[in-house]
Amino acid sequence: MIITKKKDRKKLLESTGRYNRFFLLGCSECATLCGTGGQEQIDELKKELEESGKTVTGGFVAKTGCQALGTKVELKQFKEALDNTDCVIVMSCGAGTQSAVEIFPEKAVYPSNDSLFLGNMTRLQMFDERCSLCGECVLDLTGGVCPVTACPKGILNGPCGGTKDGHCEISAEIPCAWVRIYDRMNKLGRLEEFGQTTLAAKDWSASIKPRKLNVREQKDKKSGGEEKKK
Amino acid sequence: MSSSFREALESGKFVVTAEAGPPKGTDISTLLHDLDLLKGRVDAINVTDNQSAVMRICSLAICKIVLDKGMEPILQMTCRDRNRIGLQSDLLGADVLGIKNVLCMTGDHVLAGDHKGAKPVYDVESVQLLKVVDGLNNGKDMSGNELKGATHFFQGAVVTPEATPPEPQMLKFQKKVAAGARFFQTQAIYDIDKFKEFMVFARKFPVKVLAGLVILKSAGMANFLNANVPGIRVPQELIDEIRGAEKGKALETGMNIAARHIRRLKEEKICDGVHIMAIGMEDKVPVIMEKAGLL
Ligand code: SF4
Ligand code: SF4
Numbered sequence: 001m002i003i004t005k006k007k008d009r010k011k012l013l014e015s016t017g018r019y020n021r022f023f024l025l026g027c028s029e030c031a032t033l034c035g036t037g038g039q040e041q042i043d044e045l046k047k048e049l050e051e052s053g054k055t056v057t058g059g060f061v062a063k064t065g066c067q068a069l070g071t072k073v074e075l076k077q078f079k080e081a082l083d084n085t086d087c088v089i090v091m092s093c094g095a096g097t098q099s100a101v102e103i104f105p106e107k108a109v110y111p112s113n114d115s116l117f118l119g120n121m122t123r124l125q126m127f128d129e130r131c132s133l134c135g136e137c138v139l140d141l142t143g144g145v146c147p148v149t150a151c152p153k154g155i156l157n158g159p160c161g162g163t164k165d166g167h168c169e170i171s172a173e174i175p176c177a178w179v180r181i182y183d184r185m186n187k188l189g190r191l192e193e194f195g196q197t198t199l200a201a202k203d204w205s206a207s208i209k210p211r212k213l214n215v216r217e218q219k220d221k222k223s224g225g226e227e228k229k230k
Numbered sequence: 231m232s233s234s235f236r237e238a239l240e241s242g243k244f245v246v247t248a249e250a251g252p253p254k255g256t257d258i259s260t261l262l263h264d265l266d267l268l269k270g271r272v273d274a275i276n277v278t279d280n281q282s283a284v285m286r287i288c289s290l291a292i293c294k295i296v297l298d299k300g301m302e303p304i305l306q307m308t309c310r311d312r313n314r315i316g317l318q319s320d321l322l323g324a325d326v327l328g329i330k331n332v333l334c335m336t337g338d339h340v341l342a343g344d345h346k347g348a349k350p351v352y353d354v355e356s357v358q359l360l361k362v363v364d365g366l367n368n369g370k371d372m373s374g375n376e377l378k379g380a381t382h383f384f385q386g387a388v389v390t391p392e393a394t395p396p397e398p399q400m401l402k403f404q405k406k407v408a409a410g411a412r413f414f415q416t417q418a419i420y421d422i423d424k425f426k427e428f429m430v431f432a433r434k435f436p437v438k439v440l441a442g443l444v445i446l447k448s449a450g451m452a453n454f455l456n457a458n459v460p461g462i463r464v465p466q467e468l469i470d471e472i473r474g475a476e477k478g479k480a481l482e483t484g485m486n487i488a489a490r491h492i493r494r495l496k497e498e499k500i501c502d503g504v505h506i507m508a509i510g511m512e513d514k515v516p517v518i519m520e521k522a523g524l525l
Contacts, residue, residue, distance in 0.1 A: 152339055153310075153350065157357040158402030160336050161390030161417050164460035170339055182398040195401045198361070198409060201314060201354040201372070 001030040002066075002093040003119035003127045004037070007112055009045075012089075013052055016110050019087035021055045023078070025100055027065030027092035035125055036113045037061070037091035045089065045112065057081040065096030072103045135206030141199060143184030148202070150177035156199040158182075233330035234302050235274040236384040239413060239438045244496045245503030246524060247304065247415065247440060248272045248515050250296065252287035261292070264512035265299050271516050271525060274302040274331060276415070276505065280311060283343025290320055293329050304386070305329050308337025313353035314362070314372050321366055325381040332383045333415065334359040357402070357409045360385060364410035386413035389439075390461035391428040392421075400431060407435045415505040417461045418444035420468055420487075422494055429500050438502040441495055445508055445518065446484035449473040485514060489521035496522070 031037025058081035119127035159178035162169025296303035369380035
């Protein structure tokens, strides 16, 4: 899931200062789990805006904020409130915010959160980064522990000289990725292979931005081909 | 002309390398003075690459100055600040300047240095960089393109014998050998018996090993290294030895320890040489070498 953190409220109120009528748009998925975009947070921001003399025309927790089409349909019920709004504050991630930009091409859209990383939820409202979406996964070669993400240097071929008691040189709070990988490979009985393979430098062209993926096109082509055969 | 450092190692001589840390700023007078002291005494000079991620003069420029002094430089190259294009380009540049030795390292993280907001690069890392050097030596760049003129490097790497746990570090050592490392300079070691054990392992491979030595100035410095520098472990008896020294004799004791270690490493033929990291006390290197019976 996408991990978000609430932006400094004072700054948000300042940056949206030129607007007066706000609509607050949350998201029921990641942002709700992060405590940044659920009903509770919408109510809280509504109160703060009203206390500073602004009008809140409405608020809604979208099912999936990064899905622009679905969100647009859901928002139809708020047409009147939205017509009467000059700024939409989006309380989800940067993707959700840009769905709103797509839905409201003529309106100001502001984010209430900073988007941080793709995270694993370890406990309630506690998150760890384990994958940085590099575009070319090597987990099959590293015992399922990601060196691109878990090692601050993204080293692909074993620990640097900084491992101390199994911790990373950057911080004693980070377990050294390569000690973890070594242990996993050892448990899997794959140490020998691990010692013999040198991972080549990553092909970063797999993560040049902005990335796009169209799975539908491939499917269409496939079924199209089948039709032809018939 | 091939590397005189390599020739020294291959001759079976006990080799000594020292370190020159480029300064922060363009005043290189101290560095030039230190080089004069080391000239004719050490076999090669490592020039550090923005050591500890603190921004300084680049290693390449200082290597050229070392060359101009008639000395043999070892270009330290980290992967922290340059991507594969920058690294290869600097390597080609180093070759045409006449630099024959390169030490491939991943490099301390930017968080250790004085520009903590910098974007760390790490496009490649030490093992891959060794392969890159091997490729350039064979006339090919990293993408497999033919070079008009290959490089001529004698390439090495670093190893931390005291890393904990040691097993993953030893595996990495093997990978570096497989990637083309011809010599190793170790992180500072203080426990010679333990280092001997490491060397039993390292001797299985066709590489030369220089033991890293950092001169202890005081008991406080030893404690600092133990607490803050991963991979360095100063045994308590050495700390006690320095603490027990007469007033004002701590540094001398530290130098005696270094000289004693060098003597033992040489006499027992434990490794192929030493790499003395004086960290601001370059003038002490000849003194230690004399005490160790190397001059
Ligand atoms: S290698 Fe790591 S960052 Fe890349 S896709 Fe796999 S888990 Fe994600
Ligand atoms: S100590 Fe381990 S996790 Fe930290 S930078 Fe070095 S190899 Fe990576």
